[in-house]
Amino acid sequence: MHPTLGQIQADKGTVMQRLSRTTTLLTVAAVSVATLTGLTALPAAAQPDSTVPAQELNNATLSIPPLAGEPQCPSGQVKFTNGRATAGELVELVLGKPVNTNLDGDAAGETAVLVTCAGVTSVGQIIAVERADAGIVALGRVVGPRADVRDVTGVKAAKDGGVVATVADHAPLDGDSAQPQTQGRTFIWKAGRYVQSAGPKHFPLRDDSTDIGLVTGGVVTKVVGGVVSGSLTAVVSNVGPRASTGQMIVLDVKGWKITSDDVTCQNPDVGTQVCRREEPLEPGESARLRFAMRAEAGSKPAATGTARVKLIEGMTVDTNLDNDMSPIRTRAA
Numbered sequence: 001m002h003p004t005l006g007q008i009q010a011d012k013g014t015v016m017q018r019l020s021r022t023t024t025l026l027t028v029a030a031v032s033v034a035t036l037t038g039l040t041a042l043p044a045a046a047q048p049d050s051t052v053p054a055q056e057l058n059n060a061t062l063s064i065p066p067l068a069g070e071p072q073c074p075s076g077q078v079k080f081t082n083g084r085a086t087a088g089e090l091v092e093l094v095l096g097k098p099v100n101t102n103l104d105g106d107a108a109g110e111t112a113v114l115v116t117c118a119g120v121t122s123v124g125q126i127i128a129v130e131r132a133d134a135g136i137v138a139l140g141r142v143v144g145p146r147a148d149v150r151d152v153t154g155v156k157a158a159k160d161g162g163v164v165a166t167v168a169d170h171a172p173l174d175g176d177s178a179q180p181q182t183q184g185r186t187f188i189w190k191a192g193r194y195v196q197s198a199g200p201k202h203f204p205l206r207d208d209s210t211d212i213g214l215v216t217g218g219v220v221t222k223v224v225g226g227v228v229s230g231s232l233t234a235v236v237s238n239v240g241p242r243a244s245t246g247q248m249i250v251l252d253v254k255g256w257k258i259t260s261d262d263v264t265c266q267n268p269d270v271g272t273q274v275c276r277r278e279e280p281l282e283p284g285e286s287a288r289l290r291f292a293m294r295a296e297a298g299s300k301p302a303a304t305g306t307a308r309v310k311l312i313e314g315m316t317v318d319t320n321l322d323n324d325m326s327p328i329r330t331r332a333a
C-alpha cells in the first residue's frame with residue numbers, strides 16, 4: 001500500500017505472491033521470477049512480500065474497528081490465537097481465511113480477511129493488513145455493516161484487484177425466520193478510502209421488509225423534592241411499504257430511570273432501557289409513546305442521550321437505518 005518499493009520490485013512482488021503464499025518458498029519464487037523476466041535478483045530481504053500469511057495473521061494483534069450497535073464485540077488492538085479472540089463466554093471474534101490481493105494502485109499485494117463477531121448475533125466485517133518491517137500494518141476496514149448492509153459474510157480476491165465482499169441485508173439471530181439476501185460487491189482502495197468498484201449497489205426490496213422510523217421530542221425537566229423528572233415523547237412510524245410487526249425501542253440516556261405505561265420496558269435500573277411494543281404498524285401508521293424519566297436526588301444524570309427503534313428481529317427487516325435514531329435532549333424548565 002505504501003509506495004516504498006520501485007515499480008519493478010512491486011511487480012515482482014505481485015508475481016511472487018501469485019506463485020506462492022508461503023514465506024519459505026518466496027526465495028525460490030524470487031529467483032524464478034528474476035529468471036523468467038530477466039530482472040536482476042535482489043537480496044530477499046530487500047523485497048519483502050507485503051501480504052501476511054494465515055499462520056502469522058491468526059496469531060497476531062490486529063486493529064479491529066468497532067461495529068456500530070455491537071458494543072459487546074471486541075475492538076481496538078485485539079490479540080488473536082489460532083484465528084480467535086474471546087471476549088467473555090458468549091462473544092468471540094473469528095478470522096476467516098485470509099485473501100491476498102492488490103487493493104490499490106501500487107503493485108505490492110495486501111491481505112484482506114473477514115472478521116466475524118460471533119455471539120447472540122453474528123456480524124462480519126472485512127479488514128485489510130500488510131506487512132512492513134515493523135510488523136503487521138493495519139489498512140483499515142474495507143467494508144462492514146452500514147445503512148444498506150447489515151452483515152458481511154465472505155471475501156475473495158477480485159480478478160483485477162480489490163476484493164469481492166459477500167454482503168447481506170440482514171444479520172440473522174438464532175431461530176430467525178427472515179433469511180438474508182446476499183450479493184457480491186467489489187471494493188478497492190482509491191483516493192484515500194475504500195470504494196465500491198463493481199457489483200450491485202442496492203438490495204432488491206424484500207417481501208418482508210419495511211421502513212420503521214423514530215422521532216423524539218425534547219424533555220423539559222423539573223425538580224420536586226430533589227428528584228428531577230421529565231416526560232419523553234417518542235413517535236414510532238412505519239414509512240412502508242409493508243406492514244411491520246413488533247418494534248423495540250432502546251433508550252440510552254445515562255443516569256435516568258425510565259418507565260412507560262405504553263410499552264413493556266425490561267430494565268428497571270438506571271441505564272439503557274429496552275422496551276417492546278408488540279402491536280403491528282400498518283404502512284403510514286404511527287404510535288405515540290410516552291416515557292417518564294426520573295433521576296434521584298444528588299445524582300448527575302446525562303443531559304442528552306439517544307433513542308433508537310428496531311424491528312423485533314426475525315419477523316420483518318428494516319431497509320433504512322437512517323431514520324431509526326433520534327436524540328434525547330433534556331433541559332430545565
Ligand SMILES: [Ca+2]
Binds near residue numbers: 102103104106108
Ligand atoms: Ca497494492
Ligand SMILES: [Ca+2]
Binds near residue numbers: 211318322323
Ligand atoms: Ca428505518
